Amino acid sequence: MREHPEPDLNTGSGSTADSGRAAPARVLKLAPHITDAEAIAVFQRKLPGSHTEVREVFHPFWWTVLSARTRSIFRRSQRSTSDASPSSGPLTGQQMNVLVNAYSGKGYIAEFEPRGEAAAVEEWLEAFESSDQAGPPPDADDVSRTARSLVRTKVVKTVKLGVGLTLDETVAPSGILKPNWIVTGANEKYSATILVDGLDSSHYIVRVEKRIQD
Amino acid sequence: MNLETWFLVIYFIAMAGIGVWTLKTGNKGSEGYLLGGRSLGPAVTALRLQSSSMSGYMFLGAGSLAYTKGYFSLWYAMGDIGGGVLNLSILGRRMRKLSQILGSLTSIEYLEHRYPSKWIRAIAAPVAVFCIFFYVMSQFIAGGRGLEMVTGIPYAWALLVAVGVIVFYTFLGGYLAVAYTDFVQAIIMLIGMVWILIGTLQAVGGWTAGNNAVGEINPNLLTLWGPDGIGSVQWGVIIGAVLVFSIGYMGWPHVNVSHMAMKRPSVARTASMYATGFNLLFIPAPYIVGIMALIILPNLDNPELAVFQVADTVLPNFAVGIVMAGIMAAIMSTADALLLQSGTIASQDLFQRFIKKDMSDSQSVWVSRFTVLILAIIGYIVAVNDPPAVAEVVIFSTTVLGAAFVPVYVAAAWWKKANVPGAISSMVLGTVSSVVWQLTGLVDVTGVDPMGIGIVCSTLALILVSLATQKSHPVPAHVVAALKETDKIGAIPGHMLTGQNDALAAQVPKDA
Numbered sequence: 001m002r003e004h005p006e007p008d009l010n011t012g013s014g015s016t017a018d019s020g021r022a023a024p025a026r027v028l029k030l031a032p033h034i035t036d037a038e039a040i041a042v043f044q045r046k047l048p049g050s051h052t053e054v055r056e057v058f059h060p061f062w063w064t065v066l067s068a069r070t071r072s073i074f075r076r077s078q079r080s081t082s083d084a085s086p087s088s089g090p091l092t093g094q095q096m097n098v099l100v101n102a103y104s105g106k107g108y109i110a111e112f113e114p115r116g117e118a119a120a121v122e123e124w125l126e127a128f129e130s131s132d133q134a135g136p137p138p139d140a141d142d143v144s145r146t147a148r149s150l151v152r153t154k155v156v157k158t159v160k161l162g163v164g165l166t167l168d169e170t171v172a173p174s175g176i177l178k179p180n181w182i183v184t185g186a187n188e189k190y191s192a193t194i195l196v197d198g199l200d201s202s203h204y205i206v207r208v209e210k211r212i213q214d
Numbered sequence: 215m216n217l218e219t220w221f222l223v224i225y226f227i228a229m230a231g232i233g234v235w236t237l238k239t240g241n242k243g244s245e246g247y248l249l250g251g252r253s254l255g256p257a258v259t260a261l262r263l264q265s266s267s268m269s270g271y272m273f274l275g276a277g278s279l280a281y282t283k284g285y286f287s288l289w290y291a292m293g294d295i296g297g298g299v300l301n302l303s304i305l306g307r308r309m310r311k312l313s314q315i316l317g318s319l320t321s322i323e324y325l326e327h328r329y330p331s332k333w334i335r336a337i338a339a340p341v342a343v344f345c346i347f348f349y350v351m352s353q354f355i356a357g358g359r360g361l362e363m364v365t366g367i368p369y370a371w372a373l374l375v376a377v378g379v380i381v382f383y384t385f386l387g388g389y390l391a392v393a394y395t396d397f398v399q400a401i402i403m404l405i406g407m408v409w410i411l412i413g414t415l416q417a418v419g420g421w422t423a424g425n426n427a428v429g430e431i432n433p434n435l436l437t438l439w440g441p442d443g444i445g446s447v448q449w450g451v452i453i454g455a456v457l458v459f460s461i462g463y464m465g466w467p468h469v470n471v472s473h474m475a476m477k478r479p480s481v482a483r484t485a486s487m488y489a490t491g492f493n494l495l496f497i498p499a500p501y502i503v504g505i506m507a508l509i510i511l512p513n514l515d516n517p518e519l520a521v522f523q524v525a526d527t528v529l530p531n532f533a534v535g536i537v538m539a540g541i542m543a544a545i546m547s548t549a550d551a552l553l554l555q556s557g558t559i560a561s562q563d564l565f566q567r568f569i570k571k572d573m574s575d576s577q578s579v580w581v582s583r584f585t586v587l588i589l590a591i592i593g594y595i596v597a598v599n600d601p602p603a604v605a606e607v608v609i610f611s612t613t614v615l616g617a618a619f620v621p622v623y624v625a626a627a628w629w630k631k632a633n634v635p636g637a638i639s640s641m642v643l644g645t646v647s648s649v650v651w652q653l654t655g656l657v658d659v660t661g662v663d664p665m666g667i668g669i670v671c672s673t674l675a676l677i678l679v680s681l682a683t684q685k686s687h688p689v690p691a692h693v694v695a696a697l698k699e700t701d702k703i704g705a706i707p708g709h710m711l712t713g714q715n716d717a718l719a720a721q722v723p724k725d726a
Contacts, residue, residue, distance in 0.1 A: 057723045
């Protein structure tokens with residue numbers, strides 16, 4: 001695994017795939033923080049004594065980074081005009097990594113900076129096609145809008161209205177493949193399929209069925 | 215300046231100090247400033263929610279209802295106590311999951327995603343802002359009345375100070391100012407209210423002696439049927455009284471948005487236990503104090519001041535100051551949350567959606583600021599010229615919000631056939647029927663509460679219009695799929711759900 005390359009502010013944020021689907025220009029494949037054995041352990045805590053199968057799956061996300069800066073509305077910004085240029089150096093605002101689900105368009109402020117290996121755009125599109133989610137998928141503009149809206153709401157909610165707010169997109173939207181584990185198994189009472197988050201080991205029950213007792 | 219006023223001034227300075235300090239901290243760009251609040255535990259989460267939901271109504275409206283109607287007022291208290299849990303039980307998990315899948319940030323946006331039409335937002339946002347304005351105005355009046363009584367300055371000036379403090383507080387902020395001042399305010403409210411209750415019961419010689427004395431004034435005040443006895447009971451009004459604060463909560467956009475912000479369902483469950491504990495301790499107190507005020511202060515000119523006046527009579531001066539700080543805490547935390555919510559609705563749900571789509575972040579915040587200021591100015595003008603009763607305003611706005619939004623929120627999560635025409639007709643009919651019923655005085659003529667009539671109208675409209683327009687306006691496939699995913703909650707054994715992360719529902723692959 002290597003760190004993702006430095007963000008290029010001038011890089012285009014996305015393109016349109018042959019299928020007409022909005023696709024990112026660059027894709028980063030995250031490595032799981034949770035091993036397959038740990039995913040099985042999550043499953044077995046839910047269904048003790050179960051026999052399981054596990055496989056890794058990837059979910060497509062968009063990723064963008066916003067810099068949020070606040071200042072008192074009673075005071076002019078202390079940045080000089082030249083400092084305001086994005087290319088003049090690192091921005092002093094708080095960096096926020098925003099992940100946007102490529103299907104639902106739902107945004108999350110990530111508590112980590114995504115790191116992983118570069119991957120082919122085709123792999124991202126393949127992951128996109130393999131999902132069961134429905135609905136109009138967001139394009140790069142939607143991603144930027146969602147990220148801004150999310151960060152602005154978050155900032156205004158916490159600093160309220162007494163501060164000036166500046167949001168800068170420091171990394172244009174690119175693709176992320178987020179790892180998850182699908183664990184399927186059964187014990188004497190239930191059979192189930194559980195999706196285990198590959199980053200934080202939280203889980204979601206995809207299906208569960210009660211087994212017929214003889 | 216008397217001792218009570220000093221306490222209030224110290225309280226205001228302390229709250230403003232926290233805000234200013236956190237602003238300075240924020241300007242230094244300290245880690246976690248903007249993203250603060252993620253690690254809040256269930257106790258802080260629950261009490262923040264309660265301090266934002268409770269309000270000046272509990273100190274003015276509740277006391278006034280109890281003073282004039284005796285134990286009949288407990289119908290409202292019952293709805294208040296159970297409302298939070300009912301809301302979490304009916305909407306909590308499903309709304310959180312569905313909003314995750316549909317990708318909604320605000321509660322109005324959630325409605326638009328569930329019922330995909332721009333008209334949903336165009337109708338819902340103004341109704342929400344309209345009702346929130348009335349609710350905020352009631353907080354202004356409560357603050358003004360409280361300051362007038364404690365400081366002795368004329369109502370118009372007291373109101374101006376109260377509005378100024380609330381708006382100033384809305385412009386302050388930061389991690390501590392938002393998260394932990396709400397928490398601290400909830401504690402102050404609770405201590406203040408329980409202190410008044412204990413002082414009141416001591417003054418009347420205990421609860422039994424107090425009830426005996428109230429019974430001598432009018433034995434019907436000790437019953438749940440009102441001062442005129444069971445013969446004059448209007449069951450429609452009683453049903454409305456319970457409905458207003460029990461299911462009425464489910465129509466509040468600023469309350470429902472908290473469902474969408476839950477970190478984990480397990481936190482919500484624990485938080486609801488804390489919230490219930492807080493409610494059981496806090497909510498009955500102002501009603502009981504209001505009833506006992508009939509003995510302590512039998513000739514009150516303004517029943518709305520019952521709790522204030524009783525506190526002033528039975529507590530030492532320094533305690534009155536602390537209690538007043540508690541009252542202002544309730545008012546400020548509620549008004550502040552509502553003003554921010556109305557600012558957000560105006561900038562994001564109305565202005566950016568319909569007027570200026572490419573609005574910058576700075577412009578968006580300025581729209582919020584102007585909205586807050588305009589609402590404050592209009593609220594001040596109305597409240598200073600012809601101030602209505604706090605209880606009436608709160609019940610009116612909760613009634614309209616409930617009638618307009620409860621059926622569409624509940625059906626959004628529970629009924630797959632609820633569609634756009636059904637939702638639009640439900641919101642319009644619910645709003646119009648409850649407002650008309652209230653303003654034309656049909657409540658007195660028919661004995662039916664506007665909440666009851668509004669809910670019936672909006673529910674029937676939703677069901678009938680949705681069924682009639684299923685073919686012409688089918689629910690989109692992706693919404694049906696999201697609802698099916700949401701349905702899966704019920705069949706899963708409870709022990710397996712513990713700690714489940716519903717956000718992952720949107721990441722399930724096709725072949726899982």
